[in-house]
Amino acid sequence: MATVIDGKAVAQTIRSEIAEEVRLLSQKYGKVPGLAVVIVGNRKDSQSYVGMKRKACAELGIKSFDVDLPEQVSQADLIKQVHELNANPDVHGILVQLPLPKHINEEKVLTEISLEKDVDGFHPLNIGKLAMKGRDPLFLPCTPKACIELLQRSGVTIKGKKAVVVGRSNIVGLPASLLLLKADATVTIVHSHTSQPESIIREADIVIAAAGQPMMIKGSWIKPGAAVIDVGTNAVDDPTRKSGYRLVGDVHFEEASKTAGWITPVPGGVGPMTVTMLLKNTLEGAKRYIEQNN
């Protein structure tokens, strides 16, 4: 039976480490990290994510700058807000909650965020430096960074291992592959055009599942002893629940946990780690800025 990686517990440990660093920073320089969380409109899911992020900031002593804009805000006004946050020396990280309303060009808005405050790590220059040998991005994208942290803190060796990443999104699959490659794994990227993904996944010592396909990865696809990190968070109908649904990952947890060496559950695996990595990026950005300017 696999060791179930408790993402909540790992996240809690890292949050304590962050809180301690925030305390030291405040003691030494009289300053704390600042994270601006920008939300446009009233989407319920976005409101809930943003609420979580702001609450987590408060818990760790990170100052949260709340920017709530109406659904109808113009792209120009949103960009003006981003520029003001870029110029504000107390803001060390800027997060614009996605998706934005249709009349706004997301790519354009994200590119306006100062590189030094791109705590999401989505700027193409950051991705380029992540891809290249001998270069380092200012920030690593939060979810891929969470996957690597979970592996490392569980004692899973990455160097020299076969890693398979299922999915190639800009937010998870692609940067996760690049991070694993930088950590000297032999990396294969599997996606919707891959034929017989199961035969490739069966060879993997490390599986990162980020396809957004509920329970697509069966227990029989997992190599005995493999480490399985499940990024999928899919809502499936469940009439036995009051809500009418439950959350499942991209991996069939019940089956796979019989074969894998390590596995993350959904929920309670990667999820709680992602916001934690955002806070860690904010801390790192703040340290870089404060130490250079004091």
Added chain:
Amino acid sequence: MATVIDGKAVAQTIRSEIAEEVRLLSQKYGKVPGLAVVIVGNRKDSQSYVGMKRKACAELGIKSFDVDLPEQVSQADLIKQVHELNANPDVHGILVQLPLPKHINEEKVLTEISLEKDVDGFHPLNIGKLAMKGRDPLFLPCTPKACIELLQRSGVTIKGKKAVVVGRSNIVGLPASLLLLKADATVTIVHSHTSQPESIIREADIVIAAAGQPMMIKGSWIKPGAAVIDVGTNAVDDPTRKSGYRLVGDVHFEEASKTAGWITPVPGGVGPMTVTMLLKNTLEGAKRYIEQNN
């Protein structure tokens, strides 16, 4: 027996296509593409590469801007030259021949080249856009672009195939992997920390060998019918030659050509294509600039 892909012939075809486009551009706008080739010092190999590039420009009607700087030139003066070329509207591509002398920081100099003239495609912002779905770099790095052109012009399907890239350099292996991924191959990157690379290569429908290891890939490692693109150019001792050496690839050509479906020879495979892709990038940069400014 494999079809031997004649890189020289494919390069010749593409050069004719470029020459024709240059002629049309000149006819329509009275302007031709311009490529600045900057060389520092007297390294014999660099001199020979630069000579080849300048000669190729002349043959296709591309104006070559020759900047020859002494070994002792300061980094500041070299960067000043790059800035002047950035500002020159007749220059559409800038190539700084590597390696630069030790007292100069290559990364710093390359970053000074205007993105619109980065015909080598090595800028991290270009690499980031190459990596990301839905984004396109202004220029593709020449050697990886050459590999893809050779596959496509030989009628090899990439989409849905298993591709293995051996080597992960910033110049070849890494961007080649990203290009294959964008073309919907299932990509695995094999490198010096990979254990049993032969078992992975044996599964590949497409192999791109860019490890710089003479004849490391044996015939028995090749899946019957696979397409093999050999980027390696290694000098090995050969007392039967007047020069005392001969060039070999990363693939054992004699053995592999018995199993592969397609294979590139060394020399005469990828080599002649790389300079051709540089010229093609210069043409593309010139078209973009001239069409926008006329």
